[in-house]
Amino acid sequence: MSTVIAFIVIFGALVFFHELGHFIFAKRAGILCREFAIGFGPKVFAHKRGETVYTLRLLPLGGYVRMAGEDPEMVDLKAGHRIGVILNDREEIVKIIVNGKDRYPQARVIEVENADLEHQLIIRGYEDGEEEIKTFPIHREAVISEDGVESQISPWDRQFASKTLGQRAMAIFAGPLFNFILAFVVFVLIAIIQGVPTNEPELGKLTSDGAAKESGLMEGDKVISINGQGVASWDDIVTVIQKNPQAEIDFTVERDGEAMDIPVTPKVREIEDQKIGIIGVHSPVEKSFFGSISYGAKETYFWTVEITRLLGKLVTGQFSIDMLSGPVGIYVSTDTVAKSGIMNLMKWAGVLSINLGIMNLLPLPALDGGRLLFFLVEALRGKPIDRQKEGMVHFVGFALLMLLMIVVTWNDIQRFFLQ
Incomplete structure (x- = not known):
């Protein structure tokens, strides 16, 4: 049981700090972050604070920060749609009810003529019982209710794509960066506790x-x-x-x-x-604060170089894919390291954090490095690549990564449990 707890704590911490990097720099850029998730699949726990829903999901295989503009935005309100709206004291729409208007008796019903939820932030249409078109301004933090599920609208300036190339690149790069920072902090703590x-x-x-x-x-x-x-x-x-x-x-x-x-x-x-x-x-x-800082930097550098060297061997064929480890292999290794003491377990967490950072920086579709590669192409050509084409590349890349994960996991099972 102690190994299970150690694995969950370590893996959860690595994913949390990785996503925290994305989250902090996205927020600094003014991007609306809809969800901060640890894990994938069905929700186990959800709590909304501010404009972000913090979720814990069933499959502990990673995490994500869902930023406005990365997925198709909201509901497309077209001419003829009948919707309910709730207004504040300044006659601004604060809630748009796409269906289920019966739950909101105070809502005013509008037949939409046209709507712009990103740039102009208006809905134009006919209110029940009136023949004159009215223009209703939309509050920047208005929500849309559909089938009882509420989502905040995202004006264009709150969307990922509206930000400068540097802001977008930093929001993506910050995830791996925080893994290196976490490793550095762990190594410094080890040095402070047991000496340099x-x-x-x-x-x-x-x-x-x-x-x-x-x-x-x-x-x-x-x-x-x-x-x-x-x-x-x-x-x-x-x-x-x-x-x-x-x-x-x-x-x-x-x-x-x-x-x-x-x-x-x-x-x-x-x-x-x-x-x-x-x-x-x-x-x-010897115990020294500045010595501990130096030790943390040296260890972070050493393991970064070492893991990069091993990846280079994989590319050149000197290192077989059969030797790669997935979650099962990491769990078994965590069990072995946990038996040798808390300090070794902390060092193992630091090494894993660097490994996660480096792997995410690989220029492969669906990884942070793949997205950064698209930003580089955008910088060279002076305009972004078509979002649908980029999305398709990332989708295919994600599918291939999942296939690789299955292969690696099967190799782990054979190596540790079937031999």
């Missing part, structure tokens, strides 16, 4: 079952030499240990001002078919 690794020739924390503890070494011991050879850094210590699996080596350490000789026999660990020595000791650490 240093390269001093000292011993950090010892594992309970390691050769270092069994031989009598202690945390804080300053290593003077190994096998008579002086050491000047933690890296020197690691190099000697790794080169001597199952071979006794003599440590000379300084403890409480006294020199001590302690023999240690490193145990063996296999990494990529290579045997190396380990003694179960961590590097020394």
Whole structure:
């Protein structure tokens, strides 16, 4: 059960911060955000605050921010439509009832002649019992009620497409950006809690079952030499240990001002078919706020480069698609990491956040990177690509991504449960 909770918390946090990036920069640009959703499929929970509905949905496979203008906008009121309207004290329409007018006895009934819900914000038509056409102004935050479901109208200046290229690009780029920011914050917190690794020739924390503890070494011991050879850094210590699996080596350490000789026999660990020595000791650490900031930046950079390098191998064929992991693989890995402690689980969350950010920046349809690619084309040609054509490309891309997700998930199931 603890693994399930850890997986939900980590995956939920990654998706939440990703969508929060989209949401914040869309709002800053003045875009109407209709929904902030975590998950897909049927609603499990919904709460409206302001002009946005916050929802939790059944399938935990991502999330989205539904911005005005990205989907077909509202109901198209055509000539001859009979609608109900509710006006405020300034004779502005604040609610348009497309059907179900019987629920609103106070509504005035209008036969529409023409309407503009985006630019002019007016409805012109005949009110019941009158023969003269009237023009009714629409409040900018008016709502449309259809089958009992209310949706706020979006004037053109509140729609995604009305914003500058830079504003639109930033609203999309902010999602992956927030994943990198989240990873940086997580790595900084790890460093603040457990300290920043240093390269001093000292011993950090010892594992309970390691050769270092069994031989009598202690945390804080300053290593003077190994096998008579002086050491000047933690890296020197690691190099000697790794080169001597199952071979006794003599440590000379300084403890409480006294020199001590302690023999240690490193145990063996296999990494990529290579045997190396380990003694179960961590590097020394120091606690420093600015050091923690530096550590967070270095870790974020390191994992960004490492994950990008692995993706490059996938493109060049050096890395098989069978080795990719989906939600099932991530769950299994989370279970393994969770057993090794909260710090490792936090680091795993940081790495996953960077991975999510990079994957979303890939220039593929339906991903944020694909949308940014369309913005680049728009900047080069001086005008946007036809929205229907772009929408079709993203739809096909989304379908292919779902197919890839199914394949990867099946590979995970075979790898972890059917072998």
